[in-house]
Amino acid sequence: MLDKLIIKKARMHNLKDISLEIPHNALTVITGVSGSGKSSLAFDTIFAEGQRQYVESLSPYMRQFLNQKKPADVEEIIGLAPAISIDQKALSHNPRSTVGTLTEIYDYLRVLYARIGEVYCPKCGTKIEKLSADEMVDIIVNRAREEKEDYVTVLSPVIKARKGEYYQLLYNYLGLGYSEARIDGKIHSLRDKINLSPRQTHDIEIVIDKVLISDTSRLAEAVENSLEYSKGLVVAKYQKKEFLLSANWTCPNDNFSFPEIEPRLFSFNSPHGACETCSGLGRKNFFSPDKCPDCKGDRLRKEALSILIAGKSIAAVSSLTIKAAYHFFDKLYENLSVKERAIAENVIVQIVSRLEFLLKVGLDYLSLNREAHTLSGGEAQRIRLSSQIGSHLSRTMYVLDEPTIGLHERDTEKLIETLQKLKEKNNTVIVVEHDEKTILASDYLVDIGPLAGVHGGEIVAIGKTADLLAGKDKKALLSSLTLKYLRGEAEISLPEKRREANHGALKVIKASANNLKNINVSIPLGKLVGIAGVSGSGKSSFLYDVLYKNISRIKQRPGGRAKLDKVADIKGTDYINKVVVIDQSPIGRTPRSNPATYTGIFTPIRDFYASLPESRERGYNLGRFSFNRAGGRCEACQGAGYNLIEMHFLPAVLVECEVCQGKRFSRETLQVKYKGKNIADVLALTIDEAVDFFAGNYYITDKLQVLQAVGLGYLQLGQSATTLSGGEAQRIKIAKELTHTLGKRTLYLLDEPTTGLHYYDINQLLSVLNKLVERGNSVFVIEHNMHMLKSMDYIIDLGPGGGEEGGRLVAGGTPEEVAKTKESITGHYLKEYLKKPVKKKKP
16 A cells, blocks of 8 residues: 555545645644535545445445445545544434443443353342252252152253254254153153244253152252253252252252353343343333333343442443443452453453543543433544544544544543554544644644635645644645634634623523532623533533523413423523524435525525516516425426436436426526526525625625625525535524524524634634624523633533533633633633734744
C-alpha cells in the first residue's frame, strides 16, 4: 500500500474538482465552515469509495446480501485502505442492546461468571459445592428412607433441551445394554423405533438401573455410569417423587439443583438465561416502563442471579458505572486465588482493557446495563470508537464525524489520546472536526472553503498542521478562515456587556430526573443562558425531562393544575407564553421537503406567481404552483422530479423524470414566468440570488433575509432536506422562528447548537440567538463550546462529575462568576477564554 491516499478530481455535491493527498498512518483533520464540503470529501468520497471497493472485491454471491453503493463522483482514488466509518447515528433501538453487549464486556462477563462464579441456592442462600459420587449415593439413600421407598430408578440426562432426531445416540445406548429411555417425559423401549422431530428440542434420559436401596454397591455403580454419560448429572426417581443431583451444583438443604453453569445461563437473549416472566426484557412488556415483578429489571432467571463473584451477581456488576466497574475488577484481580487467576486472567484483561477505553473517551458515568437507544449521538460514536480500539485492527482507515460532540473540554483531551492510539497501530485516522484542541493535536490539516455551498468546495489550506499554524503557507493564510481563527487574527468577541435587565425568572424546585439530586435552580428570563457541565452531569435531563416536559404540561392546562414529573414545582412560567425545542433533527425525511416549504417562504412565492397577469388569464390559483398537489405538478413523477427504479441485485436508483427533466411541474405551469424565470427556476436559486430576484417584494425578501442572517444564503430554495447537515437544519428552524410575527415571551431550548459549526458559523449563530433574545424571548442552550459559553449572559453549571457524581448545581451566574467558582470544572477552562486575546501579526 502507498504511504499516502491520492484523490483526483473529487466532484461530490459542491466539491469543485479537487485533488489532494492525505498521508497514511497519520491523524488528519478536515475542517471548514458548515456546508463547505467537509463531509462530501470525508464520507461521500473517501469512505464511500473505500467501502465500495471492498464490497466489489467480494464474490457475486456475497455482494447480493450487501448494500452496494454507487461509485463516488471522483476521477480516481489511489492507495485506499479498508474503511470504517464511526458516525453520530444512534446505535440501536432494540431494548435488549446495552452498553455491555455493544462493547462485548457483557460477553466476557458471562464467561467469567460461568468459570469462577460462586453458586448460592436461590431458595435458602446456602453456598453450594460440587457433589461427589459418594455424597450422591448417601443423599439418595437418606431421601429414600424419608420417603419410605425400597427402590430407586437412576436415570442419566444425556440430552437437555437440544434439537435433533438422535437415532444413532439411542441405538448406541441399546448396544451398551440399556433397554429404556425417558424421552420428553415418556418412557420408551429402545428396541422400538423412536421417531423424534429434528426441529424440536428434546430431553433424553437413559434409564440406567432400578436398584434396591439396600444394594449400595450396585447403586454406586449406577450413579457413576449416569455421571459419565451425562457429564455430571443424575436423576433419582421414586414412585411419587424425583430429584436431580449434580456433580456440579446441587443444594444439600433443599435439593435445589442448578442447570449446567455455562455462559448461556447468563444471557438475557437466550431462553436458558432469560427471566421466564419478561423473556429478558427486564420490564412488564416492550412498551411498559415498569420493571418485571419477578426479576425486578435484572432480566435473568433466579439461578443466574444466584451465582456471585465478590458478593455481586452479574446483574449487580452490570448496573455499575464504567468507572465503578473498572475499580471492581481491579480489586477483584488482586483477591483471586492462584487457581482462579489461572482460569480468569485472560477474561479479566479483556474486560479491564475495554473499560479503560471507555474511561478514556469520557464515558465513565454510563452503566453497563444502559440501553443503547437512550445514548446520545456523541456517546454512541465514542462507544463505537472504544470498541474499534479494542479490536486491535491495523492498516485500516477510520473516518470519524466530530467525535468531540457532547464532550466537555476536560474529556476532549482523553479523546485525543484515544485517536493517537488508533493512529499508533498503523491506522489512518481522518476526522471531520471543528474542535480547537483536536485540530492542534492533528498531524495534517485539510481546510475546505472558503465559504459554504456554491461558495465552498475548494481546498483553501492543506499541509502539516504545525507548518500551517506557523504561517509557512502565505496563500493559505489569506484564504483560510480556520487558520485566521486558530492564529488569533479573527475571533469570537466577548459581548460588550451582559444583559442585566430583570424580566423575571424560572424557579425550578427539587428537580430529580435521572441523576439530578433534587436541585433548586433559578434561571433568569429574557437572557441568553448556557447550561454547562461535563458529559453525564444532568444537562439534558434538566433541559428536556424537567423544563420542556413540565412547562409544556403547564402551558397545555392554563389555569388548571398540571401534573408535574420529576420536579416539585416550576415557578415563573407566567412570564413565558410557550416553550420551543430547536434541535438538529432533519427538517424532513423525504427529498420533497426543502428550506422554502419548511420555512413557509414558498407560500408567498406561489402566491406571487398566481397573481401574475399570465396566471390570472389562465385561471391559475395558488395550488397550481404546488408540486405536492395534482393540477400543476408533473404527474409522471408526481412532483418529485425523479422516479425510483428498483434493481434486482443492486440498490434502487433515482432517475430524473423524463417528462419534466427534474423540474417537478407540468409544461403549462412552467410557461408562467417572471423576469424570465418560472417557478422551477426560482426553486433552483440560492437564497442570496432569490433576495436580488424578488427585490422590492418585501413580503418575500424579508423572510429570505432571515435565512441570510443565519448564514444560509448559499442554500438553494428547493434543496432537498436529505442533503442538509444537522447544523443547517437547526439554523433553518431558528430562521422559521424568526420569521414569525408573534415571537415574544417564548422560551427556546437548544441542545448543542454549535455541533458541526466552524468559528465563523458560531459568530453568526450567536448574532441570531441574540436577535431572538432582543425580541423579548429567552434562550437556554446546552453547550460545551467555550466560545459560546463566554458569550452567555448567565451560565448554569451542573456536575461536578458525570452519572452518580453529577446532578448537582455547581455554579450559577455570569461567565465571570462561574470562572471564579473553584468547584466548577467548566469555570476552570472558561478562565482562559475570558481573557482578551493577543492578536498575532499577519506575516
